[in-house]
Amino acid sequence: MFLFLLVVLHPKADAQIDPGECRYPLGMEDGRIQNADITASSQWYDTTGPQYARLNREEGDGAWCPAGQLQPSDVQYLQLDLRQLTFLTVVATQGRYARSSGNEFARKYRLTYSRDGHRWVPWRNRFGNEIIMANVNTYESVVKDLHPPIITRFLRLIPVTDTVHTVCMRIELFGCSWQDGLTAYSGPEGHTMMAPGYPITPLNDSTYDGVQERRRVLGGLGQLTDGVIGLDDFSQTRQYMPWPGYDYVGWRNDSLGPGYIEMEFQFDRQRNFTFMKVHSNNMFARGVKVFSSVSCVFKPRLISHWEPESVEFHTVLDDRNPSARYVTVPLDRRVATAIRCRFYFADTWMMFSEISFQSATNPLPTLKSPMMTSLPFETQSRAPTTFTAATATGVLFRVVLIGHTHPRMTPSVKQTLIWYFTDGSTVTTKPRPPEDSNTSILIGCLVTIILLLVVIIFLILWWQYVCKVMEKGPRRILDEEVMVRLPCSSDSSQSPPLNSLDSPYERVFLLDTPTRFPERTELRGKAPDCGSGYAEPDITRCTHQQSLQSSVPHYAETLIVKLQGVTGSNTYAVPALTADSLTRKDITAAEFPREHLIFREKLGEGQFGEVHLCEAEGLVEFLGEDAPPLLDGKSSVLVAVKQLRADATANARNDFLKEIKIMSRLNDPNIIRLLCVCVHSDPLCMVTEYMENGDLNMFLSQREIESTLTHANNIPSVSMMDLLHMAVQIASGMKYLGSLNFVHRDLATRNCLLDRQLTIKISDFGMSRNLYSSDYYRIQGRAVLPIRWMAWESILLGKFTTGSDVWAFGVTLWEIFTLCTEQPYSLLTDEQVIENSGEFFRNQGRQIYLSPPPLCPPALYELMMRCWRRDIIDRPSFNSLYQALRFHSPRS
Known part of the structure; x- marks a missing residue:
């Protein structure tokens, strides 16, 4: 006799990580990042060592200062070990205040990062610029969004100067843990769409931080893991886009002989994989469709062969709704450190903007007790018995069946049963019947589940309707401008200081989320001046305020220092x-x-x-x-x-x-x-x-x-x-x-x-x-x-x-x-x-x-x-x- 039936509903899948939400202080100010994890290439005195580079703190002589005056050609750095892979979205910096006695700060800096501590990669923004504009005085904190964000464990901040200067820095980092565990993906480089009547659309992975060899990208991460979902119409432009289609990586069928693309995914450790989510474009009017099927093989350990048994998943193609969507691919709880998948074309083009994985970090333990217990989904024993099922409603759900022991039942009968339902898709797996089981009891279980499916489908339809209503507001990601949200003071007449980042549980949010936390005070920093001076223009100081005509590629909108003089003729740029x-x-x-x-x-x-x-x-x-x-x-x-x-x-x-x-x-x-x-x-x-x-x-x-x-x-x-x-x-x-x-x-x-x-x-x-x-x-x-x-x-x-x-x-x-x-x-x-x-x-x-x-x-x-x-x-x-x-x- 069964105690209960547990149903877990999953609404429409979203990105594995959202840069707009992943903005928690990582622990420089509050000390969660230990002194031993903060090192530097040099320090001026013991009292200006790297351990004193903590935002809003005044220990020692007030900041980290590299030895001597910094030359323009010098490379001095402050290095942090975050002890785990981290999705880094924001960096805040200060100079050395030292209780009014310090007067050193960094006007610019750049970043390099490493996931393994050996290969260091320079960070660049979406326009290819490495330089980040920093402080203009010694005490105010300057908060800079990283577009694109960084997935890393080790980070180096390298102050940059144009003249000989003494520089000192205090910092705080913002982000969250990278739970996906993905350390690199590889595959064919993206192609460029050149269709008559449309602008040229490069669909390459522009932020990929690995290497390129023989028209393949290897050993890095890029746009498929930046948390930004592509628009339904890939030819439209967001405000931050350097060009149309920027958020997508795309491939043309006739440029790849086999009719599929093969991608390999490397992970930080052995994991038990539940499913893979692939955000795919479906503008079928432009010859773009979701992949028709995918086949994945697994490598259990770092030094081992690929297992011959694959997991296959087939989609039902949609020629009515051109919206981009997530396709959820069940991975049958296979254990692996690497996955190799072949995505098969359904039309001329295939475009992805995000790929993420749901997994547990350790292989599942085997249950010793003859009695089935209600363990969490990620910690139950062997792979469950799985049936082929599909609905037209499109919401994935699981049915978990848990029961008592029975003297005539073997332990394999008392496993959890899981049903996957996906949008117009079929899940093809082999059922694993129990050995020496009581057939009548199993049939009774199935009949009970089938009777409840009618109620479940009704709940799914209702849930999907609610989700669609809630998702009508468009998601936007703005550019460099950010705001700091802080707890409200008990005295409502006073605003907290701009440079205070008090709680480790507070987050720095983008400006496009003003209604999520109405109880917090919003402070907007003044945007840098983008005037028409004669000095060489610096794009990092400018924010985009105006749009071009829709037909103009967006990167032509870059704010360029005014070329024309007052008489309309050219003016020289001078130092x-x-x-x-x-x-x-x-x-x-x-x-x-x-x-x-x-x-x-x-x-x-x-x-x-x-x-x-x-x-x-x-x-x-x-x-x-x-x-x-x-x-x-x-x-x-x-x-x-x-x-x-x-x-x-x-x-x-x-x-x-x-x-x-x-x-x-x-x-x-x-x-x-x-x-x-x-x-x-x-x-x-x-x-x-x-x-x-x-x-x-x-x-x-x-x-x-x-x-x-x-x-x-x-x-x-x-x-x-x-x-x-x-x-x-x-x-x-x-x-x-x-x-x-x-x-x-x-x-x-x-x-x-x-x-x-x-x-x-x-x-x-x-x-x-x-x-x-x-x-x-x-x-x-x-x-x-x-x-x-x-x-x-x-x-x-x-x-x-x-x-x-x-x-x-x-x-x-x-x-x-x-x-x-x-x-x-x-x-x-x-x-x-x-x-x-x-x-x-x-x-x-x-x-x-x-x-x-x-x-x-x-x-x-x-x-x-x-x-x-x-x-x-x-x-x-x-x-x-x-x-x-x-x-x-x-x-x-």
Whole structure:
């Protein structure tokens, strides 16, 4: 006779771990992380050792400080052993306060991590950036979300500095235990979907931290374990996505011969596996479906063979509901340290966003007692008797049958019975009948269970309806911005301090969960400024505030420091220290009478100013030896005048004056010079050189390569030596800018002016001219970007350096030797150009390069290819480019 029937219901499966919930302090502040588990590469004194790197604590001299002053090239680290695999989502840092006597902190840091203590992996955010912006003073804590999160046991925090500094750090980590036990998965690398009428969709595992060999990924973890579930429509973009489909790893059937993908999963120890959950896309209208079946084999121990007996699972395909869903695959409580699964295609594409496992960490013990007891599911003895069953309702449930002993029953009859029900799916396992059992008793059990199934199915339908109602609110994961939730003070009029993280049981939550804990106080930190200064932009300081049109790949939305000056022309990026020093200097250019400027043509305009082509009467006498030469028969000099409008803001006025000070520092024969200014009265003006032959793009597009035909027919032409001479001059001018650490950011033939002797001067007018508007990609509400000339790191990361100017120089060379007859990447749309920059970032050999121009010698095209190398450090300097081009040019 049976005592009871226990029914365990499982609602719709969710991710194994949720980054929005997994945000508990791991124990630096409260001491759960022991001193022995905190080490460092060095320490200044015993009182600034690693054991004192605890957030909000003031023991010793207040923090961990590495020995000596930190050099930019130094690698000093603070290392933590978390004693178990941990899902790390947040890092909080402070400087050394030391009861008001300390004044050291780290402005930046980076992370490396290891799951085994031997192989260390650098952490990068979803845009490939390793640097995390940290503290701006000694006492306030700065909390940074890790996107993507880290699965690790060991962690190193490495302070980063741009100058020689003393740094000290206190930290706290947030996350939770990694119960999944998965330490690595391997499989074929993801493919890229290129369908007519849709944007290019890379479906590779972009955050994978293992290695790639022969188009397979090995030995790491990535997007399939980051806790982020892909959208129903994979072509849509979340706010944090660098590109559409980012959350999915996908494979194309016809690119894999066998008709399946094989993945192997490695675990931290021997485990008893209950089931595997695979979140899969099902946009069948795009040729994407859930896998048709899966077959898994198991390796019981680290050094053993794969067991021949497999577990197979078949799905019922769904051509009505395109929603992404979890597919739960029962694993029959098999014991293993590794699992190898083959997922079979049901259509052209198969896409996964998460894979997780339910398991117990030890093999199940064998029950000695003849009496069956109500042990937990994970600790019962041998595998239960399992029957094939399915419902159309889609909710997995188990029926656990527990009973008394009986003198005529063997122990095998008194095992737990488990029924699996899955959404339109069948579970195929072999029933294991009891030996020498009483058939009538077994039939009675089954009849009882079947009678109760009607009630259970009704409960399932009701439960599923409730779940659907509760899940109507969309889940969102925001970007870098976080908030700290703390217990409310008993005095409701006072808010807790921002830098307090009191209880080890408190969590740091994302901003998308304001209603989960209404009893807690929410504190939002001020977002960093993303203004338009001249220093090299740092993407880690910016938050995304605006969206592009839905058709634009999302990583084009990267916040890039404004390229345009107040007059609409390009502005040079200069080092922050230089820009600060310029603001303290007076304008050295001479004041020119504005009534002597005669308007000829408007070249362009910006939000607060215009660029005019003018004749300057008396400028030669005014400047003396520094004056540009007069045109034949002219008494005036052709100049470009940047003029600020009367309605310009105070910030625009300050930027305009700063631009004058920057231009006044430039003095090179191949750079446009600032001649004079008109700043004693409004409107403010700066007067620069202009060349009578206009810009290089227009000049070359109206000419042909020199030949006997051009001479015979008096056709305007240029020779190969002319083109090489132009390239040498541009390299010379850029070499000069690089020597000052100035970054041009818009180098192209449209920004190179020529005189009648083919002397080139690099200018900055191209961006403001409507003639070249098609060369720029406009982001709504922000500056236009010359993406066809920009390096991949400038497009994706907003990073402008001399190395990115070298990339643009390579494109400018390509323009010159095509005689500017076509636009770079003319066969690609703007969106495809941005997608191609993503291929440079991923570096999987799929990037598209500009093809060799017909007039270009092979050695020169090889020089262009060197300019387009992925890593900045591998690109040539402007000095080496100048020397190489000069070697081939007889004029230089």
